[in-house]
Amino acid sequence: MFDLPVNLKKAGFYKINPETLGKGWFEMGPIRPPSEGKDCSLLIRVIRNCPWNRCEFCRTYKSERFSYRNAEEIIGDINVVKTIAEEIKKASWAIGFGGKIDENVITVLINSNPEIYHNYSDNLEIRQQKLNSLISVANWLSSGGRTIFLQDADAPQMRTPGLLEVLNYLKSSFPEVERITSYARSKTIAGKTAEEIQQLRQAGLTRLHIGLESGSDEVLKEMKKGVSGEEHITAGKKVKAAGISLSEYYMPGLGGKKYSEKHALESAYVLNEINPDFIRIRSLVPRQGSPLHERVQTGEFEVLSEDEVISEIGLFVENLKCSSYLASDQMCNLLWEVEGQLPIDKPAIIKIINNYLQKPLWERLRMQLERRLYSYLAITGHLNENLNLMVKEANMAISTRAPDAQQKVEALLAAVKPAFI
Ligand code: SF4
Incomplete structure (x- = not known):
């Protein structure tokens, strides 16, 4: 992945026709899963922010208002991506890089087109968006251009006909794309028919990331997740039945001291019912600016210690009977090595947890x-x-x-x- 500024290893010149480029930037939201970051997925924003925005532990969109984007607007963004991608490829050939895309090509593009990338009649935000769009498409192309992530927090919140139009347009614009992913709320998926989910799969939606957080109704209610354990199961089963790859996120520590055991056992139960492709562990970190952080400060919510979180994960894993891949690919986890294919790796995972817990305190x-x-x-x-x-x-x-x-x-x-x- 590359960024700016860089020193040119090879000079060159390539002029973009500003009329071809149109506005030269497209909208991107603030977050995507780490796995999508690793693959440099192209980010296409289909809704803005979170339609729910009430979870106690979350601050990501707290100061932002939710809004829909219509299919026409999103297709406009896809057209901008197409044009930027074509210009990057042409520039690479024109300056003798033979189609290879690296920071040299991007630097040539920026330096050769000051009226686009250094245009001071644009406000600072637009200038930044043009640069971000160029770099984002370049990173995507240089990593193979095979994956797309639909933003923001709950892309299937978009009405199904509009989302199908966007997916179909993406597939026809970039036929080489193999994976299209989005975040989704269980509530949203549970509210769609099995047929709608099937249609989304057929149109190219291949992977969903759902924030289960907990399978316990008490914890879900306390944390204002706006969904029940049963709804999680209904949604998860619909996704699996449609043949969409499913990642469910479990948040150790979310029940605090009060519900720790219940949280572990009932989350394992719900996940056993769903049997997702991936269970991703994302341990609780109460973040400043979230309602939960205030409750921690007043003593209303008792946070687990590091050791208590690991014990809770141990209880959770002991009770998993599904065949998911268990991943710890989040920075907030202490034991990154708690990872493996269930059920075969379960004894090894439990051993890692027990080895940690049996170490001397120091x-x-x-x-x-x-x-x-x-x-x-x-x-x-x-x-x-x-x-x-x-x-x-x-x-x-x-x-x-x-x-x-x-x-x-x-x-x-x-x-x-x-x-x-
Ligand atoms: S649904 Fe997701 S993005 Fe929205 S408030 Fe809850 S955790 Fe945050």
């Missing part, structure tokens, strides 16, 4: 500190003075086995974890 604290700092530094690249001091004190407390070592590590983790994506 080793567990050291591991928590090192792993959480590694993730924090991967995002921020540095520690401020205060965090630096906290790290030194926590390290010293672990080394000397001080009685307040756990307290010091927990304070440090509470300070760094909110930065996790």
Whole structure:
């Protein structure tokens, strides 16, 4: 994946006809699953923000208003992507890169077309959107151009006929695309007929990511998820029956101390009923700006410790009887190695969990500190003075086995974890 600015390894010149390019940018929303980021999927925004926007633990769209986009508007964006993609390919051939797309081609395009990419009569936001659109399409093409992600939080919220029109247009515009994915709410999927879900699959929707979070009705209600365990099952089964690959996200810690056991057992039950292709573990991090964070501050919600979260995951895995792939591909998880194909890898996964829990306290604290700092530094690249001091004190407390070592590590983790994506 590449970004700007870069130094040119090879100079060149390629002029885009601004009339061909049209407005030169398309809308993109703020997030996509890590697996789509890894594949540099093309992002096509079919709705804006989240139609529900009430989950207690979520702050992603809290200050944003939900709105629909119509098929015509989205098809306009797809046409912009097509044109940008064609210009990038032509530029690569024109400057002697033989169709290869890298940062040199993009730099040539930007430098050769200041009236598009450095046009100061555009406002700053539009200039940025033009650059983001160019880089996004270039990354997508250079990674093979085979995957697309429909944004934002619940693409199937779009009425089925409009979504079918968009999917059909995407497939005819980019016939080489193999996977089209979106996030979805179980409530939305449960409200569509099995036939509608089948039609979406036939039109090219091949993968859905659903935030199960919990299978427990108490936890779902407390967290204002707006869906029940039964609705999760109905939705999951419909997706599977249509032949759409399904990822369900389970959030350890979401029941707090009060519902931890119930949360683990009932989530396992619901997931056993659905038998999704992937179960993705995404441990709770109460984020500043979310209603749950306020409840943590007032003591109304009791957060689990790192060790309690791992014990809860152990109970959850023990009770899984499905044949899903269990993934830990989220930064907020402590044990990234809790991963494998069920049921065959279940004993090995449980062994990893037990090995961790049986380590002496000092080793567990050291591991928590090192792993959480590694993730924090991967995002921020540095520690401020205060965090630096906290790290030194926590390290010293672990080394000397001080009685307040756990307290010091927990304070440090509470300070760094909110930065996790
Ligand atoms: S449905 Fe998803 S995006 Fe919307 S509020 Fe809940 S967790 Fe956030």
